[in-house]
Amino acid sequence: MGRDGLLGSFEELVLLAVARAGGEGYGMTVRREIEARTGREVTIGAVYATLDRLEAKGLLSSHLTDGDAGRGGRARRIFRIERAGVDALATARETRAGLWEGVDLADLGGRVEGSR
Amino acid sequence: MRTPAPPRIARLLLQWLLPPGDAAAVVGDLDEEYQRYIRPQRGPLGADVWYWRQVLLSVPNLVRLHAFGPGLGTEVRHALRVMGRRPAFTLAITGTLGLVLALGTGVFSVVRTVLLAPLPYTSADRLVRPIPDELFFVDALEARAFAERMTTLQSTAAWSRELFLFSDGDQPEEVRGASVSWNHFDMLGARPLHGRGFRDEDADARDVVVLAHGLWVRRFGADPGVVGRTVQVSGRATTVVGVMGADYVPLEHDWEAWSPMPPDPEAMMGRGMVVDGRLRDGVTLEQAQDEMRRVLGDIWIEGGGEVSDLDRASMRMIPIRAWLLGDADRILRVLGAGVAFLILLACANVANLLLAHGRSRAREFAVRSVLGGSRARVGRQIVVEVLLLAIAGGVLGTALTASALPWLVERLPPDLPRVGQVGMTPGVAGFAAATVVLVAFMTGLAPVLSATGSGLGRTLSSGRGSSAGRGHVRVRSALVVAEAALAVLLLAGAGLMVRTVASLAAVDPGFDPDGVVTVRLSPPADRYPSGPELETYYGRITSELARLPGVTDVGAIQFLPMTPGGWWSTYRTAAPEGVDADHYTAMRVVRQGYFEAMRVRLVRGRSLNEEDFVPGAPVRVLVNERVAAEAGAELLGRTVYLGEDATPAEVVGVVADVRQSDLRQAAHAEMYVPFVHVPWRRLYLVTRVGGDPSGVLEAVRSAVSSVDPSVSMTGPTLMSDVVAKTTARARLVATLLSLFGLVGLTLGGVGIYGVAAQAVGERRREIGIRLALGADGPSVAARTIREGLGPVVLGLVLGAAGSYVGGGVLEGLLFGVQAADLAALGSAPLVLLAVALVALTSPAVRAARLDPVRSLREE
Numbered sequence: 001m002g003r004d005g006l007l008g009s010f011e012e013l014v015l016l017a018v019a020r021a022g023g024e025g026y027g028m029t030v031r032r033e034i035e036a037r038t039g040r041e042v043t044i045g046a047v048y049a050t051l052d053r054l055e056a057k058g059l060l061s062s063h064l065t066d067g068d069a070g071r072g073g074r075a076r077r078i079f080r081i082e083r084a085g086v087d088a089l090a091t092a093r094e095t096r097a098g099l100w101e102g103v104d105l106a107d108l109g110g111r112v113e114g115s116r
Numbered sequence: 117m118r119t120p121a122p123p124r125i126a127r128l129l130l131q132w133l134l135p136p137g138d139a140a141a142v143v144g145d146l147d148e149e150y151q152r153y154i155r156p157q158r159g160p161l162g163a164d165v166w167y168w169r170q171v172l173l174s175v176p177n178l179v180r181l182h183a184f185g186p187g188l189g190t191e192v193r194h195a196l197r198v199m200g201r202r203p204a205f206t207l208a209i210t211g212t213l214g215l216v217l218a219l220g221t222g223v224f225s226v227v228r229t230v231l232l233a234p235l236p237y238t239s240a241d242r243l244v245r246p247i248p249d250e251l252f253f254v255d256a257l258e259a260r261a262f263a264e265r266m267t268t269l270q271s272t273a274a275w276s277r278e279l280f281l282f283s284d285g286d287q288p289e290e291v292r293g294a295s296v297s298w299n300h301f302d303m304l305g306a307r308p309l310h311g312r313g314f315r316d317e318d319a320d321a322r323d324v325v326v327l328a329h330g331l332w333v334r335r336f337g338a339d340p341g342v343v344g345r346t347v348q349v350s351g352r353a354t355t356v357v358g359v360m361g362a363d364y365v366p367l368e369h370d371w372e373a374w375s376p377m378p379p380d381p382e383a384m385m386g387r388g389m390v391v392d393g394r395l396r397d398g399v400t401l402e403q404a405q406d407e408m409r410r411v412l413g414d415i416w417i418e419g420g421g422e423v424s425d426l427d428r429a430s431m432r433m434i435p436i437r438a439w440l441l442g443d444a445d446r447i448l449r450v451l452g453a454g455v456a457f458l459i460l461l462a463c464a465n466v467a468n469l470l471l472a473h474g475r476s477r478a479r480e481f482a483v484r485s486v487l488g489g490s491r492a493r494v495g496r497q498i499v500v501e502v503l504l505l506a507i508a509g510g511v512l513g514t515a516l517t518a519s520a521l522p523w524l525v526e527r528l529p530p531d532l533p534r535v536g537q538v539g540m541t542p543g544v545a546g547f548a549a550a551t552v553v554l555v556a557f558m559t560g561l562a563p564v565l566s567a568t569g570s571g572l573g574r575t576l577s578s579g580r581g582s583s584a585g586r587g588h589v590r591v592r593s594a595l596v597v598a599e600a601a602l603a604v605l606l607l608a609g610a611g612l613m614v615r616t617v618a619s620l621a622a623v624d625p626g627f628d629p630d631g632v633v634t635v636r637l638s639p640p641a642d643r644y645p646s647g648p649e650l651e652t653y654y655g656r657i658t659s660e661l662a663r664l665p666g667v668t669d670v671g672a673i674q675f676l677p678m679t680p681g682g683w684w685s686t687y688r689t690a691a692p693e694g695v696d697a698d699h700y701t702a703m704r705v706v707r708q709g710y711f712e713a714m715r716v717r718l719v720r721g722r723s724l725n726e727e728d729f730v731p732g733a734p735v736r737v738l739v740n741e742r743v744a745a746e747a748g749a750e751l752l753g754r755t756v757y758l759g760e761d762a763t764p765a766e767v768v769g770v771v772a773d774v775r776q777s778d779l780r781q782a783a784h785a786e787m788y789v790p791f792v793h794v795p796w797r798r799l800y801l802v803t804r805v806g807g808d809p810s811g812v813l814e815a816v817r818s819a820v821s822s823v824d825p826s827v828s829m830t831g832p833t834l835m836s837d838v839v840a841k842t843t844a845r846a847r848l849v850a851t852l853l854s855l856f857g858l859v860g861l862t863l864g865g866v867g868i869y870g871v872a873a874q875a876v877g878e879r880r881r882e883i884g885i886r887l888a889l890g891a892d893g894p895s896v897a898a899r900t901i902r903e904g905l906g907p908v909v910l911g912l913v914l915g916a917a918g919s920y921v922g923g924g925v926l927e928g929l930l931f932g933v934q935a936a937d938l939a940a941l942g943s944a945p946l947v948l949l950a951v952a953l954v955a956l957t958s959p960a961v962r963a964a965r966l967d968p969v970r971s972l973r974e975e
Contacts (some may be wrong), residue, residue, distance in 0.1 A: 018465075026141075026145060027141065027142060027145035027146075028145040028146070028148055028149045030152070031145070031149070032149065041169075041173075043135075043169075043170055043173040043174040043175055043177065044142060044145060044146050044170050045170075045171075045173065045174020045175065045176075045177035045178045046177045048138070048142050048174075048177070048178075048704065049177040049178065050147075053137075064141065067140075067144055068725065071144035071145070071147045071148040072144065072147055074140040074141065074143060074144030074147065075140050075141055076141060076144060076145075077138065077141035077142075
């Protein structure tokens with residue numbers, strides 16, 4: 001989240017990935033979700049650092065659960081989206097929607113969804 | 117069934133990078149994905165690559181996280197406190213790393229500039245030089261044949277060495293350079309910094325010159341406006357058309373000016389030329405060499421000669437790069453290997469110190485574990501400490517490099533290409549930084565594993581009590597083995613080179629350079645057009661020099677020993693119509709007093725005397741022993757016939773062989789002719805002084821310029837310096853390898869001492885029991901020494917074997933000593949053994965003097 005309270009674009013992706021997973025996720029699911037949706041390689045370090053930052057901002061909270069055999073018995077850190085996080089996503093969507101209003105990409109000679 | 121494990125080192129790295137509380141969760145995430153999704157999809161190798169990528173690409177994020185997080189700052193502060201508490205320990209490590217990093221960076225900066233940086237030519241690896249025989253010059257006919265008949269070469273360009281006299285302004289200056297084919301720079305693909313290279317039409321008028329950067333700066337104040345200006349060069353009005361850049365590498369290291377060669381090769385008849393060519397695409401060096409042997413053979417046969425298989429075999433095509441670098445390649449490889457060994461040795465040493473340090477901190481780490489510090493956290497603490505130490509060493513090393521580089525550059529052979537450009541560049545700094553990281557990794561690995569008690573570490577810290585840390589000692593002993601082996605390698609290399617330098621110093625060059633001052637003079641042709649004027653000029657200078665206090669003899673020669681240049685002639689030992697074959701000899705033009713000033717020994721007959729040097733005297737010459745031996749008949753008192761016109765000359769004496777090109781090469785056939793018969797324009801004056809000759813250098817300079825200040829002068833120089841220059845390479849390698857060897861020996865000694873001292877410290881109880889049970893002091897001391905020597909001897913054997921096998925890399929640099937020289941290779945292990953014994957003395961004595969009662973009560 002920038003100084004103006006807006007989400008950074010990667011922060012927004014991470015937060016959305018948690019939201020898509022029913023408001024609860026951990027590092028691996030978030031990483032896979034973003035990679036699957038954007039098609040770009042995302043590192044666990046970047047995801048983790050962002051989750052950590054979002055928690056520090058109060059947009060997420062986290063708790064440790066017991067691990068299982070698939071991960072060598074290591075604990076999972078589950079992140080849950082907080083009220084403030086939901087608000088931040090809503091603000092982000094509204095801001096974007098406001099900006100999109102009246103923009104017609106076809107007029108600008110761009111690629112329009114559905115056209116080939 | 118075991119679950120497939122992700123790469124261990126990657127996971128360890130990730131663990132270190134993460135804040136302790138979160139490491140498990142993140143590593144768990146990555147492991148889970150690896151096992152559940154990635155490995156089934158991509159297979160073992162693909163999955164490992166994915167894991168490594170994830171970890172490595174995560175580094176920047178995690179490091180940034182730390183920089184703002186609470187963890188790292190605390191650890192750095194703690195590390196600084198620990199380092200400050202043990203200044204000697206910190207200083208030893210920082211100093212060791214600083215020293216070897218400085219040496220490594222220094223050598224690397226030279227290697228990078230001289231060897232690694234691409235030559236400033238287009239596709240430099242396609243440039244080749246045909247070498248007809250060991251003299252390597254071609255004549256005009258051969259040069260033309262290369263240009264016209266070689267289909268494997270896309271273009272060729274010839275050059276011939278040239279001396280230019282720049283005479284504008286107060287100080288005339290003689291400049292070495294070359295006459296080149298007009299397409300010389302085009303063929304090389306080199307562009308001038310200012311102005312242009314040569315064009316087709318320049319070859320006809322030949323009134324243009326291109327300047328090297330150094331000459332441009334020195335003589336023209338780096339003024340770009342000099343392009344287009346007309347200057348006096350060798351008595352002709354000449355237009356400067358171009359200036360080469362500072363990074364340009366001339367084909368011979370001392371060229372500073374280029375002028376175009378006449379287009380007609382016949383105009384170059386009688387001058388030694390070299391032809392360079394560019395390989396056509398798809399043609400190999402071997403194909404070009406085969407064609408060259410064919411073409412050159414044809415030329416020789418067309419000229420009525422014969423071509424033997426031996427002749428053909430000696431015709432070679434070599435890459436220009438190899439020619440330019442000469443044996444620099446080998447020298448720098450040897451130095452690079454030496455310094456790499458030294459860095460490894462230092463790493464082993466520092467790892468050893470850190471392990472010892474870690475042992476003594478076992479209590480601290482245990483307390484921290486109890487207080488909730490995880491193993492990973494302890495590991496991270498050590499990594500931070502090692503990194504800080506390495507960085508401190510790197511900073512010290514960089515500072516040392518900056519001050520040591522000028523020292524090193526000064527000792528480098530001056531004919532290495534681009535030696536003047538060696539310095540601290542971003543690339544060198546990058547190398548230093550990378551080395552710091554590598555060193556930190558290598559030195560930190562063992563202590564971290566040991567302290568975190570994972571894997572190998574478990575063995576390290578296994579067992580307590582009397583046999584405390586057997587595994588730990590084993591690792592430290594392995595490090596001592598490595599140290600000893602590396603030190604022996606360095607010492608053996610140093611030994612071989614020192615013996616080489618000693619052999620070179622023992623060579624009798626055939627003259628005595630000590631006490632001789634030499635200066636080279638080039639009287640200009642416009643004021644000294646011919647023999648009588650030159651005789652007057654040199655005669656006046658000779659009497660001026662003879663008047664100086666302390667001067668005993670003054671003479672002169674056209675090609676001084678140990679300097680380039682040559683003039684060859686054929687001679688016959690019977691009249692021209694005779695049947696005997698031509699002989700070949702170098703001709704040396706001398707002025708009276710040369711043999712006395714240089715102390716060239718007369719073997720038979722008489723020396724040249726005053727009467728032989730007066731105009732109109734019959735031609736009387738001296739020959740050296742090689743000529744006397746090759747002639748096949750007694751030459752003393754005989755008349756020989758010189759050159760094409762068969763000038764008769766009487767041989768009045770035989771003098772000792774003088775090594776002309778350098779100390780390694782045996783003397784050529786040489787014949788000495790008095791100046792009066794061949795009034796050579798440019799001479800080296802030689803002045804012998806009783807006492808220290810360096811005191812008269814200035815006096816010689818002013819005596820020479822008092823006769824005619826406008827004559828360009830090179831020197832004066834001490835003859836001993838001229839000789840020393842020819843052994844500069846061997847001495848450089850010997851000096852640096854000795855330095856590496858000495859540092860290696862010291863580090864090895866410290867390592868051996870450290871392990872033994874700690875072993876004694878940790879086994880006080882055991883030793884105490886043995887003493888209490890009746891063992892006497894000497895036997896305890898002997899046992900300590902024996903155990904300390906074990907790994908050293910193993911290292912010695914490995915090092916000696918390595919030096920025997922690897923001595924070949926020095927081949928070509930050695931002189932008067934075999935690569936498998938027993939004295940050099942055998943003494944290296946002995947020296948180290950002696951040092952090891954000294955290093956073990958103090959721990960052994962301490963063990964012997966242990967008070968059994970006290971040591972037992974301590975536990």
